[in-house]
Amino acid sequence: MITGLTGNAGHGSRINLVRKRPSSIDVARLAEVSQATVSYVLSNRTDKVISEVTRSKVLAAAEKLSYMPNRLADGILRGKTLTVGVLMPDFGHSFNSKILIGLESEFADAGYSILIAHNRNEPELERHQVRMLMEHRVAGIIAVGDEATIAELPAWVEQAIKLDVDVCVVDDSSLDGIVDTVVSDDIAGANLAVGHLISQGHERIAFLGGSELTTTSRDRRIGYEQALQRHGIDVDPALQLGHHYRTDVDPDLSPLIVGPHRATAVFGVSDGLVGQAMMRLESEGIYRRDILAFVGYGNLEFSRYLWLTTIEQHPIEMGRRAASRMIARLSGKVSDPVTDRVPPELVVRRSSFPAKEF
Amino acid sequence: MITGLTGNAGHGSRINLVRKRPSSIDVARLAEVSQATVSYVLSNRTDKVISEVTRSKVLAAAEKLSYMPNRLADGILRGKTLTVGVLMPDFGHSFNSKILIGLESEFADAGYSILIAHNRNEPELERHQVRMLMEHRVAGIIAVGDEATIAELPAWVEQAIKLDVDVCVVDDSSLDGIVDTVVSDDIAGANLAVGHLISQGHERIAFLGGSELTTTSRDRRIGYEQALQRHGIDVDPALQLGHHYRTDVDPDLSPLIVGPHRATAVFGVSDGLVGQAMMRLESEGIYRRDILAFVGYGNLEFSRYLWLTTIEQHPIEMGRRAASRMIARLSGKVSDPVTDRVPPELVVRRSSFPAKEF
DNA sequence: ATGAAAGCGCTAACAA
DNA sequence: TTGTTAGCGCTTTCAT
Numbered sequence: 001m002i003t004g005l006t007g008n009a010g011h012g013s014r015i016n017l018v019r020k021r022p023s024s025i026d027v028a029r030l031a032e033v034s035q036a037t038v039s040y041v042l043s044n045r046t047d048k049v050i051s052e053v054t055r056s057k058v059l060a061a062a063e064k065l066s067y068m069p070n071r072l073a074d075g076i077l078r079g080k081t082l083t084v085g086v087l088m089p090d091f092g093h094s095f096n097s098k099i100l101i102g103l104e105s106e107f108a109d110a111g112y113s114i115l116i117a118h119n120r121n122e123p124e125l126e127r128h129q130v131r132m133l134m135e136h137r138v139a140g141i142i143a144v145g146d147e148a149t150i151a152e153l154p155a156w157v158e159q160a161i162k163l164d165v166d167v168c169v170v171d172d173s174s175l176d177g178i179v180d181t182v183v184s185d186d187i188a189g190a191n192l193a194v195g196h197l198i199s200q201g202h203e204r205i206a207f208l209g210g211s212e213l214t215t216t217s218r219d220r221r222i223g224y225e226q227a228l229q230r231h232g233i234d235v236d237p238a239l240q241l242g243h244h245y246r247t248d249v250d251p252d253l254s255p256l257i258v259g260p261h262r263a264t265a266v267f268g269v270s271d272g273l274v275g276q277a278m279m280r281l282e283s284e285g286i287y288r289r290d291i292l293a294f295v296g297y298g299n300l301e302f303s304r305y306l307w308l309t310t311i312e313q314h315p316i317e318m319g320r321r322a323a324s325r326m327i328a329r330l331s332g333k334v335s336d337p338v339t340d341r342v343p344p345e346l347v348v349r350r351s352s353f354p355a356k357e358f
Numbered sequence: 359m360i361t362g363l364t365g366n367a368g369h370g371s372r373i374n375l376v377r378k379r380p381s382s383i384d385v386a387r388l389a390e391v392s393q394a395t396v397s398y399v400l401s402n403r404t405d406k407v408i409s410e411v412t413r414s415k416v417l418a419a420a421e422k423l424s425y426m427p428n429r430l431a432d433g434i435l436r437g438k439t440l441t442v443g444v445l446m447p448d449f450g451h452s453f454n455s456k457i458l459i460g461l462e463s464e465f466a467d468a469g470y471s472i473l474i475a476h477n478r479n480e481p482e483l484e485r486h487q488v489r490m491l492m493e494h495r496v497a498g499i500i501a502v503g504d505e506a507t508i509a510e511l512p513a514w515v516e517q518a519i520k521l522d523v524d525v526c527v528v529d530d531s532s533l534d535g536i537v538d539t540v541v542s543d544d545i546a547g548a549n550l551a552v553g554h555l556i557s558q559g560h561e562r563i564a565f566l567g568g569s570e571l572t573t574t575s576r577d578r579r580i581g582y583e584q585a586l587q588r589h590g591i592d593v594d595p596a597l598q599l600g601h602h603y604r605t606d607v608d609p610d611l612s613p614l615i616v617g618p619h620r621a622t623a624v625f626g627v628s629d630g631l632v633g634q635a636m637m638r639l640e641s642e643g644i645y646r647r648d649i650l651a652f653v654g655y656g657n658l659e660f661s662r663y664l665w666l667t668t669i670e671q672h673p674i675e676m677g678r679r680a681a682s683r684m685i686a687r688l689s690g691k692v693s694d695p696v697t698d699r700v701p702p703e704l705v706v707r708r709s710s711f712p713a714k715e716f
Numbered sequence: 717a718t719g720a721a722a723g724c725g726c727t728a729a730c731a732a
Numbered sequence: 733t734t735g736t737t738a739g740c741g742c743t744t745t746c747a748t
Contacts, residue, residue, distance in 0.1 A: 033734075040727095051733065054734080072726090101476070108487075306663055392719045393741090427741085428742070432742065
């Protein structure tokens, strides 16, 4: 089982069977200084004055041994590490992956590492994962919003705060005011989308909605209604379709084309839903992208292949903001919990052509 | 700066300003046993016999204090942690995210945590990240293949092995035979794709290629040529297009439709490239998806919206296999480095219709 | 069946 | 300017 049996040159009385990595003691011995001096030099402390000779002796010794400090020791001393935990529902969704990109880049630049925890939408697993993060002594936890585990949040967040672990929630505003929160402004986004359709001359605009378990779909419906009302257009309940916020549902839009409730445009709460609906129309032979205008939400990768006008939420930026807020807190800046609503942006493509009557 | 100033009930001589988490010593005191006993109980050791009374006393005390073991201490003792590092070029690509999903699920089940390191395609950063992982005393490193940093691999891999850190490379076979490797079988995949087109009656099949910096694009070209030759079809260099393996390139396929080098089908080395090409045709008004058949590669999210026939690489499975191989190694199973070629799968959609002459 | 003590790698306080 | 010492939270001999 033991492969490299090199009893490392006598500094311990017992023979070590596993290769031990050089410690700061080894560096100290080689440089002929004390362990404390090594620590002073290697952490470039400005408050300690070190002579140039010792400094270079230490540096040379560290180099020779290819010494790498053990972050665990540091963490044990300080009670916490330079590590943050990221609790993810599902990085299969590019929206979440992009949040992660933003988080990572900010944290990496600030010297923090990221421990990931994937809850797979299972509340049970989430509790496990949070515990794991705590045992790792992470300095903070970033929680990415998710329908399934949203109910678990309050319980562990309270505990985390009690244990001096900072928390920031991204893409969910249910803990708004209690912890730092970064969300996309869904009401504004829906206003952009529907306002755009109205400016194109559309008045019969259908709404393709989803589950309102999270605030996402609800807020987008609110924005939809706001935009209509702002332009003096009545909200017609017959034009509100869809019940689930899942891409595996097949919303049937044919009534909008042939039925008594004709529409000239559709605003959907997610690109997935809209894409699905377009596919269905196309599949049924009533491929009429030229008579029904579409605006989706989320600017997913596939949307440009459908020439789909949509709303960009800037998830990378959301991640960045969440990270930098946490970094601020971790570096001692205290403030009341802040909620940051990232403004979305309209991305115009061919699917939102002007109404024919125009 | 210090918020919760609770000098925790006298067990230290100095007043602690920051709230300290309960340690195993605290549990021991409360349970009126020794620290060692606490350790025995909480790690459920089978080799130590503990009376039922002490066991429950300890458990109760731990519960009361909501004690959470400090993994750092454990790690410092054992020289390594129950953590593995994952080195990613870019989790903006869903292929990579999916690998991560597979990795995570296997590792989580085995009790390992994941520390992520994003090299952003920068070799310089990669060195930094590897160092960071080493300092964290990860037990192993999973490297996900990438053109830009591929050249860095040998250097740090050698060092890692020397430091007793296991390595497994996913989606790159350049270290084939030196470390465990998990890749997708690109030659087989291209054979599937082109074989399918041939079985549909196509003979004039164009190849849309990419940069051959990694083996990916080259292997897919080899598979393309193999399939043609296997069916007695000559390889026509005039039908090989494209130079870059990037989705921001606009391959012009119009010569295949109108020029002297007509083709009836196209096999592209990535769905992105093919999607781009289809978009361009559509954009130029020569939207003739019905006269040119397409097969892509990768089965990206958007592909189904283009009804694109493609090759599924099973990235989640690739991640799973990489993780379980590493777990095996970490639990002491030794063997020579293994290369695992995950078989790809053909996904047939409308874009690969039969040749008209058929 | 349990405990005392040493020690992992490091930094902070205090001495020299 | 540098060194000595203690101690972070834990597991592991070795005693009892």
